[in-house]
Amino acid sequence: MELSAANHRIALNDGNSIPVIGLGTYSPPRLTSKGTCAKAVEAAIDAGYQHIDGAYIYYNEHEVGEAIREKIKEGKVQRENIFYCGKLWATNLIPEMVHPSLERTLKVLQLDYVDLYIIEVPMAFKALEACKDAGLVKSLGVSNFNRRQLELILNKPGLKYKPVINQVECHPYFTQPKLLKFCQQHDIVLVAYSPLGTSRDPMWVNLSSPPLLKDTFLNSLGKKYNKTTAQIALRFNIQRGVVVIPKSFNPERIRENFQIFDFSLTDEEMEKIEALNKNVRYVQLLM
Numbered sequence: 001m002e003l004s005a006a007n008h009r010i011a012l013n014d015g016n017s018i019p020v021i022g023l024g025t026y027s028p029p030r031l032t033s034k035g036t037c038a039k040a041v042e043a044a045i046d047a048g049y050q051h052i053d054g055a056y057i058y059y060n061e062h063e064v065g066e067a068i069r070e071k072i073k074e075g076k077v078q079r080e081n082i083f084y085c086g087k088l089w090a091t092n093l094i095p096e097m098v099h100p101s102l103e104r105t106l107k108v109l110q111l112d113y114v115d116l117y118i119i120e121v122p123m124a125f126k127a128l129e130a131c132k133d134a135g136l137v138k139s140l141g142v143s144n145f146n147r148r149q150l151e152l153i154l155n156k157p158g159l160k161y162k163p164v165i166n167q168v169e170c171h172p173y174f175t176q177p178k179l180l181k182f183c184q185q186h187d188i189v190l191v192a193y194s195p196l197g198t199s200r201d202p203m204w205v206n207l208s209s210p211p212l213l214k215d216t217f218l219n220s221l222g223k224k225y226n227k228t229t230a231q232i233a234l235r236f237n238i239q240r241g242v243v244v245i246p247k248s249f250n251p252e253r254i255r256e257n258f259q260i261f262d263f264s265l266t267d268e269e270m271e272k273i274e275a276l277n278k279n280v281r282y283v284q285l286l287m
C-alpha cells in the first residue's frame with residue numbers, strides 16, 4: 001500500500017493497525033515548562049499525526065491526554081483515529097501491579113483505553129493479556145527486546161497474544177538489520193525511537209558518536225529531494241516498514257517531520273543509507 005499523509009497505517013499481527021509516524025513525547029521534565037507537551041501534541045494532531053507515543057514515567061502523560069481530548073472535543077479527530085502507545089515501567093512488572101499501572105495511565109489520560117501498551121521485560125506479559133481481555137488496551141507490545149528475549153516470549157507456553165511491536169533505537173547509523181529481519185519473519189512491527197539520533201543530551205547519550213543529522217550522504221539526499229536531513233532519515237525507515245516516533249515540541253519541526261509522504265527514495269539510495277550503519281547506539285540508559 002502507498003503511504004500517504006491521510007492513510008499511513010500498517011497492519012499489526014492482531015488485526016489492529018499502527019500509523020507509521022508518531023510523535024515522541026519524552027522531554028526532560030525539569031527542563032520543560034508546563035503545557036509545552038500539550039501544545040506539541042495539539043500541533044501534531046493539527047499537522048495530521050494520528051499516533052502519539054508516551055509513558056506515565058515521562059511525567060507529562062496528563063498533558064498528552066488533555067491535548068487528545070481537546071482535539072476530539074474540537075471535532076478535529078475521533079478517538080478511533082488516534083493511536084496512543086503507553087508504557088509499563090520496569091518497576092511495575094509484578095503481575096499484581098500491571099493492571100493498576102494501566103488503570104493509572106488511563107486515569108491520567110482520561111481515556112477509556114490505550115491502543116498499545118508495551119513493556120521492557122517479558123515477566124508481566126500474562127497480566128497484560130488480562131488487560132487486553134478487559135478491553136483496556138487494544139494491542140500489546142514490547143520495547144528494547146533483543147532477538148533472544150523475543151524468542152523467549154514467543155516460545156512461552158500458553159502465550160495468548162504475541163507482541164505486535166518491538167520498540168527499539170533505530171536510525172541510519174543503527175539500522176538493526178538482523179532484529180528487523182527477525183521481527184518481520186514473526187510479523188512483529190519494529191518501532192524506531194530516536195529515529196533522528198536523539199537530542200544528544202550528555203546525561204544519557206553517548207556523544208562520542210557522530211551526529212546523525214550531520215551525515216554528508218543524508219545531507220546530499222536532502223538537497224536532491226528538497227527535503228531536510230531529518231526527513232530523509234525518517235523516510236528511510238518508513239519506506240522499509242519501520243514506524244518512526246521522532247520527538248519534537250517545536251511546531252515547525254513537528255510539521256516538518258510529517259512531510260515525508262510526498263517523495264520516495266530509490267532502491268539504490270535505500271541500500272546506500274542501509275550501508276551507513278555503524279551500530280551506533282546513542283541511547284545508553286538501558287543497555
Ligand code: A2P
Binds near residue numbers: 231254
Ligand atoms: P525539538 O523538540 O526541539 O524539536 P528523540 O530522540 O527523543 O526522538 O528526540 C529527537 C530530538 O531531535 C529532539 O531533541 C528534537 O528537539 C530534535 N528534532 C526533532 N525533529 C527535528 C528535526 N526535524 N530537525 C532537527 N532536530 C529535530
